[in-house]
Amino acid sequence: MTTKSIVAVAFYFLIAINVQAANKSEKIKVNGQCDMCKNRIENAVKSLDGVSKALWTKSDKSLAITYDDKSTTTQKIQTSIAMTGHDTEMFSASESGYNELPACCQYKRDGNRKKNVHNTAQDSSKQADKSGSCCDSK
Numbered sequence: 645m646t647t648k649s650i651v652a653v654a655f656y657f658l659i660a661i662n663v664q665a666a667n668k669s670e671k672i673k674v675n676g677q678c679d680m681c682k683n684r685i686e687n688a689v690k691s692l693d694g695v696s697k698a699l700w701t702k703s704d705k706s707l708a709i710t711y712d713d714k715s716t717t718t719q720k721i722q723t724s725i726a727m728t729g730h731d732t733e734m735f736s737a738s739e740s741g742y743n744e745l746p747a748c749c750q751y752k753r754d755g756n757r758k759k760n761v762h763n764t765a766q767d768s769s770k771q772a773d774k775s776g777s778c779c780d781s782k
């Protein structure tokens with residue numbers, strides 16, 4: 645091997661490592677119910693800089709994301725999801741954020757709340773009856 649080709653090979657690996665480091669893929673749990681939730685969740689993520697993929701799956705409530713970890717973080721992504729009213733692995737949506745979801749989108753929350761994304765007064769006044777037809781039923 646000539647020095648030139650060694651340099652070329654080294655350079656190639658350097659680039660390969662860099663590309664890998666920049667693009668991170670993750671699967672996170674995001675609570676939701678229906679296709680409306682899917683759009684809401686995916687749009688919240690896709691609107692962020694550095695996100696190249698966001699795919700939410702209803703059956704296992706998982707969100708597959710690919711993002712450039714130099715321009716965004718999983719925290720940022722999960723924060724903006726929680727802001728739309730959906731609980732993620734790291735953050736819980738605020739009570740009011742959750743209550744503002746259409747009735748059909750109000751997924752069952754698990755009891756243990758994580759960090760709230762924005763702090764809210766517990767407005768129990770908004771716990772109105774929101775039963776009704778769900779967009780899930782086809």
Ligand SMILES: [Cu+2]
Pocket residue numbers: 676677678679680681682748749750779
């Ligand atoms: Cu929904």
